[in-house]
Amino acid sequence: MQILKLGGKTLPFMKFRKFAMTLSTLLILASFVSFFTKGLNFGLDFTGGTAVEVGFAQPADLKKVREAITASGFEDFSVQLFGSSKEILVRLAPQGDGVKAEVIGNQIIDALKQTDSSVEMRRIEFVGPSVGEDLKEQGGLAMLTALICILIYVAFRFEWRFAVGAVSALLHDVIITLGLFSILDLEFDLTILAAILAVIGYSLNDTIVVSDRIRENFRKVRIDDTIEIIDISLTQTLNRTLVTSITTILVLIALFVWGGQTIHGFATALLFGVFIGTYSSVYVASAVAIAMGVSKEDLIPEVIEKEGADLDPMP
Structure with a gap:
């Protein structure tokens, strides 16, 4: 052997x-x-909430993005680059019953367009907290x-x-x-x-x-x-x-x-x-x-x- x-x-x-x-x-x-x-750092699959992927024509300024979202009344959120410097992912905690993901996404886009008119929405995902x-x-x-x-x-x-x-x-x-x-x-x-x-x-x-x-x-x-x-x-x-x-x-x-x-x-x-x-x-x-x-x-x-x-x- x-x-x-x-x-x-x-x-x-x-x-x-x-x-x-x-x-x-x-x-x-x-x-x-x-x-x-x-x-x-649990994702939305486990914590629930809304994820909004946003695209820019130029590299995004994360500081200005956070300031714009805060000025719109959102508090519990995170912002990070997603794939490239021209794409960001905004994650928000559940905003209360009855608030649709599309409404939240439109509010985020409206807030970001005040800093950069080239902003466009790529996708929106929503997961309920109980799920x-x-x-x-x-x-x-x-x-x-x-x-x-x-x-x-x-x-x-x-x-x-x-x-x-x-x-x-x-x-x-x-x-x-x-x-x-x-x-x-x-x-x-x-x-x-x-x-x-x-x-x-x-x-x-x-x-x-x-x-x-x-x-x-x-x-x-x-x-x-x-x-x-x-x-x-x-x-x-x-x-x-x-x-x-x-x-x-x-x-x-x-x-x-x-x-x-x-x-x-x-x-x-x-x-x-x-x-x-x-x-x-x-x-x-x-x-x-x-x-x-x-x-x-x-x-x-x-x-x-x-x-x-x-x-x-x-x-």
Whole structure:
């Protein structure tokens, strides 16, 4: 059986597991600090309200835009560039029952035309606050349900220590990816939630491949050192991991650069998620399994003796 790769060398991945776990712990703590101090910048999908996309003939002056909107009586709003310096996105909190999005959009356009007559409306979106709360709740339940189902599947497919390691890796990926959006104050909407669920699937696929190879080597390789067997398994799957990750990243870079503002956040979440998911598949899942005491005996099937097997055969 061929067990050594890369010029006959087994890479010592688990030698750096303590450093990796320290790094992961620091990233998770930074994410939680950002959650509690800044929170997530929820988009209209979750908060409700009105979004008005506006185009200018010349680069927009955001300071004058804010002053014009404030002078029109709007208070709770945000203004940001959207795709280019000539396009802006105005987000407003719900303005009360019965106020239509078209009315709000016309008021915004009228206010901005006082500063620049070339202003034109591109689109208007409206989401009710109750719908936004429902989406936020359902999105959280979707991620929780996915993690529970994964925990059950991996526990049956491999061994419960690997299940805990796999789910720990997925939680690690979700928390740090959400932390990135909180720290950078990036907008979090339904497309980002979809990207997070895609990251969970991508990371799980990598983790399953690694766990399957570890189980196979536990049964075939005549070595009792758990860490060495895991290093062999990670080395064997390294080529597959790199090829998968690099090809995925190339596609995501193209989406990030040329995909436009609409899917910019989606591409950002997936691009970062692929990096962190590949890292967690190598270090977090395996390191957690080692910390919980996984051994060769846990994955070797028990030999069941048949009744009467110890009796002498009939002459």
